[in-house]
Every structure is written in structure tokens, then in C-alpha cells.
Amino acid sequence: MAALDQRPGAADEDLLAAYAAGDPAAPRRMTERFAPLAYRLALRMLADAAEAEDVAQEAMIRLFKAAPGWRPGGAKVTSWLYRVSANLATDRSRRRRGVPLDEAAELADGAPSAEARLTERARAEALDRALALLPERQRLALVLRHIEGLANPEIAAIMEIGTEAVESLTARGKRALRAALAGERLALGFEDG
């Protein structure tokens, strides 16, 4: 019996291998596994749902094309996808004029009430507005660290910088976010104090 591969990301590599082998369930499974990552990152980087969809679709197309030649034990699939998505989002961000968030992203189910959903949406929009004020690198580091929940070494690999630089970017980014959101604390449903 083959030993279970315990490497981080091995299951993701297996999924790519299944896709390359023609497994008919693989396209759907890959989409469910990876597309939300690309979409969330692009949405927080661009604050525009339609553009985030385009970025997620393009990043996934690149992943589908890369799957047959994927080298096991090489780059982590999710790191690769984050990097591709970040590059695509950055390119768009530099090309476009400032477009406001005209279509709020769908929120995950589970919000207990309409009021809670509204608060959640208002917070997401406030987060996007505040993130948009940050320099690109700070924004990307914050999104990867605090929304995607990645560890600093992985962020460093994705951004091709050192871990100390990641720490510096996230610390400065958080300070700037706090300052940007200072006046909205009560409106966003946070207790005063």
C-alpha cells in the first residue's frame, strides 16, 4: 500500500494530476477548491466584483493549462495561484481608473439575520474602501495575511520578498487601516471604547 503523502499541498497536486489524467470530476473539484481563493484576493485588491470575476477566471484558466506539466514537490499550488491572481489584479489596478464597488459580492451563508448581513456587507465595503487607500504592496500583504490567513514565509515567497519585509508591510498596513476607519467605528457596529 502506498504511503499517504503528508506534504502540505500534496492533495492539491493530486487534484491537478487527476485533472491531467482526464478525471471528469476534476474540473469541478478544482474550481470549488481554488476559484474562491483567486476571487477573494482579486475582490479585496480591486474592490470590484466584475473585475474580480475576470481575474479569477483568467487565473483558473492558467491553472488548468499548467496542470498537465505540474511538477510534484515543486511550487505549492495555492501559492502559485495567489501569485498569478495578485499579478493579474495588480495589472488591472494600474490600468483602470478608480471604479467604485458597484456590486457587492455575495456573502457566505450563515448570517443569522438581514441586519447582520447588512452589517457584514457594510464592513466588507468599508474594508475595501480602506484597503484601496493603501499602497499596493501593503494591501496585498494584508490581504494574504489577514484575509487568506497565510503565514509570513508563504507570503514572502508569493511576493518574492523577505519575511521581515512582510512583517513591516503588514504592520504599516494595519496602522493605516485603523486610521482610515477611525471615523466609521460606530457605523460599522463596533462598540465604542
Added chain:
Amino acid sequence: MDEMTDDRDLEELFGAGRAALPPDRLLQRITAEGRALQPRPGGPAPVAAPGRRRAFFEAFGGWRMVGGLTASVAAGFWLGLADPGGYVAALGAGETVELLPGADAGFAAIFGES
């Protein structure tokens, strides 16, 4: 105090950012793209784009054509240098060869030269 200094509040804000889900129509579109791009089991292997060298030879009709062309050029070069049949010597240096005998008279008749 009207300043968001509490990390907990910031964390809740990030939580709102994590809650975003891609719409179903996007997932369906991406899945369809994935199916269209997926290699078929037992199907033909994807054809790689030809390299620069291969593209060069294909522009001249492939390896066989280029081989034949090279042999012809080499033979002509050798004939020119070695002159094995003495063709160049037979012509004689400085002599004029009339490729179309009588052509001058024909031109004169046509253009009315005397």
C-alpha cells in the same frame, strides 16, 4: 474614543472580507473552461509549438527538402571549382557564346534597325 485601535475589531473587519464567495455563475463558467481545456484520456498528446530551428526547416519544405537543396548547392559548388568535364575550358576565356543564334537579326526586323 473614536479610533479603531482594537485588534479584535480589525479582525472582525477582516472576517467580513473572508466571507465573500464567488457567484455560482462564475463557478459554472470556470468549470466549463476547465472541461474544455482538460486533456482527454487516450487522446492525442497536445502538440507543442515548433521550435525556431524546426520552424526554419519547415519553411523550406521540411528536412528532406532542405537536405536535397544542400546537396544540389554542394554539387554545383564542386562543379564550379573542380570543372571535372573541362566545360569551362572548352568555352574558352573571353569568347562570346550566342545562346539565341539569329536573335539580333530578329530584333532588327522588329524594331526597324538598319
